[in-house]
Amino acid sequence: MGSEIVIVPIMFGVLFGIFYLYLSTRNKERLALIEKGADASIFMRGKGHTSPIWKVLILNLALLLMGIGLGVFIASLLANYTTLDEDAVYPAVIFFMAGIGLFIGFNMTKDLDKE
Numbered sequence: 224m225g226s227e228i229v230i231v232p233i234m235f236g237v238l239f240g241i242f243y244l245y246l247s248t249r250n251k252e253r254l255a256l257i258e259k260g261a262d263a264s265i266f267m268r269g270k271g272h273t274s275p276i277w278k279v280l281i282l283n284l285a286l287l288l289m290g291i292g293l294g295v296f297i298a299s300l301l302a303n304y305t306t307l308d309e310d311a312v313y314p315a316v317i318f319f320m321a322g323i324g325l326f327i328g329f330n331m332t333k334d335l336d337k338e
Contacts, residue, residue, distance in 0.1 A: 274335045282335070283328040290324025291317055 256265070294317035301316065302309040 274332070278335065279332050282331055283325060286324040286328040286331070287321055288324075290320040290322070293324075294318070294320030 298313045298316035
């Protein structure tokens with residue numbers, strides 16, 4: 224009963240730890256480069272050519288949700304018209320189609336950056 228109470232703070236602690244470690248390491252690397260005399264413009268390189276983050280998020284979220292919807296539809300067809308186990312077909316097809324959707328989103332994001 225008490226394990227549910229402990230899991231939530233641990234999950235938040237892990238997320239905070241990962242975020243803190245990422246930011247502190249990035250800051251230390253940048254400070255070390257500045258101390259060695261590197262130009263500060265290297266931190267901004269490539270920032271002007273990337274597409275806005277909201278376009279990338281919307282594109283990937285839309286393709287992920289379409290992949291999940293298509294996965295549910297295909298899994299329903301497979302479960303009704305084949306002798307495959309319904310408990311195994313649904314998660315397998317949903318995750319597979321969601322992965323395909325994210326992969327397509329990744330490729331479309333690369334094309335979006337080229338424009």
